[in-house]
Amino acid sequence: METKNYHEDLSHIRSMMERSSRFISLSGLSGVVAGLTALIGAGYVYFVLKREGISYFDGDRNIYQPELVRELVIIGALILFVALLSGYIFTANKSRKKGLKIWDATTKRLLITFVVPLITGGIFCLALLFHHLFVWIAPATLIFYGLALVSAERYTLTDVKYLGYCQIVLGLVSLFFLGWGLLFWAIGFGVLHIVYGSIMHKKYK
Template sequence: MESKNYQDELAHIRQMMERSSRFISLSGLSGVIAGIVALLGSVYVYFIFQREGINYFDGQRNIYTPSLAKELFFVAIMVLILAISSGYIFTARKSKKQNLRVWDATTKRLLINFAIPLVAGGFFCLALWYHHYFPLIAPSMLIFYGLALINAERYTLSDVKYLGICEVILGIIALFWLGWGLIFWAIGFGFLHIFYGTMMYRKYD
């Protein structure tokens, strides 16, 4: 009986340490919704190409005008805003169920470590857009996003690291298949998010 109580106390202490050092309220549903939003954005971009007379799947190296690149950039920003908003909603709901605070010292450390590579990557992509290196933007987004996830893993669920590694690998592959950024973007931000979000939902939610 005493042995069981001792094990229960150890489990409780371990759980308290986990809660204090890691942001464990991250919801798998937020990843699923983010993936769906990214796929919808990819479909919308495909129809933009159709409107501009670009047959994306004809195997030809497409040339994007600055105005078209600006429109695509705006779509990417809207997808990002919707994904972040949905992520916050589902994560806040999970935190409420677990009686945990959404915003604390651990959350701040998580966001800082996540933001540093992401912000650097954002400025890098803006520079690529400014110099009209449009085919490099999608691979760069995947790589820097993956690095941001890897960098933030120590303050949240360990599964995030593996998603980040997959994003980096996919972005590196995309560097050698320039012109197919929309496909890699849909796989990385769409299908991978849905896959890992579903897995994390079954495992933790």
Template sequence: MNRGNYPESPLDRPQSGQHKYEDDLSVIRSMMERSSRFISLSGLSGVAAGLIALLGGGYALYLVHREGRGYLSHTAMAYTTGFFTQLFVLAIVILVLAVAAATYFTVRKSKKAKLQIWTTTTRQLLSSLLVPLFIGGVACLALLFHGQTQLMAPATLIFYGLALMSASKYTFQEVYYLGLLESILGLISCFLVGYGLIFWIIGFGLLHITYGILMQRKYR
């Protein structure tokens, strides 16, 4: 039958056109994902941060025992101001090293993937992360001011977990679950006062390492 000048029906178009249309949609979805989420986080960042926390936590336990207290035995002892100063300096060193490691591996992954690092999404991610951390830092200072040092480790876990959950909407979903586990550990630690450092090591050390390994295997 002669179709004359009638327009071609969509059903008569080559199947390859449909495949091209689906490929285009896939590319568009990928571009939207890249623009709305920070995908340069490296699993190695988590591993490095976890190892640094493990070493720092181990050194903190050494300082406790050096003061004459068996940490898990709950031997009653009043700590000196100098001892808490050492712990504070140690915490700052751990924080600086962990941030430096995370920055290094994130920048390296971004360069390898040829992705721009400083974007609107990056600013939103940092804002969502830093606001809860700042509030948590002030709360920890208040605990220190009132002498409630036994609650500082649980507080850092809780607020850090909340910060991760807040920031997770701008990056990988796994970050949300890491934050949830961190906060749960902190809440449990609130009821086991005296074991805060152990929970801190588990949360910032072991959980970070586990998360980092899983992320590296999944998104490498």
């Protein structure tokens, strides 16, 4: 009996330490919604390209005009906003169900480690836009986003680093297929998010 109580106490202490050092309320459903949003956005972009007379899958190395790129940036920003909003809603709901605070010292550390590489990547992509190096933007977004996920892993679920590694690898591969950024972007931000979110929802629900 004493041995059983001893193990229960250790499990309780371990659980408390885990909660205090890691943000564990991330919702797998938020990843699924983010992925679906990205796929819908990628589909919309495809039809925008068709509207401009660009056949994306004709095998050419697609390079777009600045006006079109600006429109695509706006669409990307809207996709990001919807993904972040849905992520917050699902995560906040999960936190309430678990009786955990969504905003604490661990959350602040998580955001700092996540945002620094993300902002760095955002500024880098703005520089690419400024110099009209449009075909490099999609690989850069995947790589810096992956780095942000790997960096944030120390303060949240360890599984998130695997999504980060996949994003980095996908971004590096896309560097050798410039002009096909929309396809790689849809796989990275769409398909991978849906797969990851589904796995995390089943594992931690």
